[in-house]
Amino acid sequence: DQQVKQNSPSLSVQEGRISILNCDYTNSMFDYFLWYKKYPAEGPTFLISISSIKDKNEDGRFTVFLNKSAKHLSLHIVPSQPGDSAVYFCAARGGSYIPTFGRGTSLIVHP
Amino acid sequence: DTAVSQTPKYLVTQMGNDKSIKCEQNLGHDTMYWYKQDSKKFLKIMFSYNNKELIINETVPNRFSPKSPDKAHLNLHINSLELGDSAVYFCASSQEPNSPLHFGNGTRLTVT
Numbered sequence: 001d002q003q004v005k006q007n008s009p010s011l012s013v014q015e016g017r018i019s020i021l022n023c024d025y026t027n028s029m030f031d032y033f034l035w036y037k038k039y040p041a042e043g044p045t046f047l048i049s050i051s052s053i054k055d056k057n058e059d060g061r062f063t064v065f066l067n068k069s070a071k072h073l074s075l076h077i078v079p080s081q082p083g084d085s086a087v088y089f090c091a092a093r094g095g096s097y098i099p100t101f102g103r104g105t106s107l108i109v110h111p
Numbered sequence: 112d113t114a115v116s117q118t119p120k121y122l123v124t125q126m127g128n129d130k131s132i133k134c135e136q137n138l139g140h141d142t143m144y145w146y147k148q149d150s151k152k153f154l155k156i157m158f159s160y161n162n163k164e165l166i167i168n169e170t171v172p173n174r175f176s177p178k179s180p181d182k183a184h185l186n187l188h189i190n191s192l193e194l195g196d197s198a199v200y201f202c203a204s205s206q207e208p209n210s211p212l213h214f215g216n217g218t219r220l221t222v223t
Contacts (some may be wrong), residue, residue, distance in 0.1 A: 002153075018143075031189065032209070033213060036212075036214075041216065041217075042216050042217075043115070043201055043203070043214025043215050043216050043217055044201075044212075044214050045155070045213075046211035046212065046213070049211065058178075087223070089154065093209075096154050097159075097161075097208035097209050098144070098159050098166065099156075100156070101146075101155075102153070102154065103151060103152040103153045103154075104152055109117035
């Protein structure tokens with residue numbers, strides 16, 4: 001029962017271009033969403049979050065968009081840099097403080 | 112000065128053995144977690160421990176038991192290890208239940 005879905009296992013982007021990572025959720029109770037970034041052999045690190053009362057949150061090159069009616073959120077990275085190459089996890093919570101994670105999308109940014 | 116540290120980083124053991132994974136956080140956080148990343152790469156919650164309240168994922172076999180000697184530690188003990196227990200186990204902590212999680216670097220458990 002995948003309540004948080006990241007349907008693209010991988011994404012390849014040229015340096016300087018935009019990276020768009022997508023996430024869908026099924027649980028209507030979810031009201032807070034987070035993105036984590038993970039490098040190999042390390043644990044995930046928190047990147048950016050958004051509450052369901054907003055539809056956009058921006059932090060430097062990273063912007064998260066939330067479409068509640070579609071139960072969809074996306075992470076935009078502009079411009080993409082080689083150091084952004086990592087696995088990105090979408091997570092959601094609601095009703096419980098414990099976040100539910102997707103399976104991640106591997107982003108590769110080519111120089 | 113690692114914030115959340117797990118030991119060991121790698122653990123190879125045979126079926127039927129009992130093993131423990133230790134987790135310590137020096138962030139002063141009140142809430143700690145254990146997640147399992149399986150072969151399909153999902154990060155699944157196993158346990159959460161907040162202010163002496165233990166929340167258990169019902170799908171976790173009772174061979175897995177968390178032990179918290181104090182607020183800075185949440186160790187994971189596994190009895191009678193099975194092949195399907197092979198995975199990467201992540202410890203995490205958060206300042207408050209609704210704060211973002213800080214993860215350790217994971218323990219890769221291989222059961223042969």
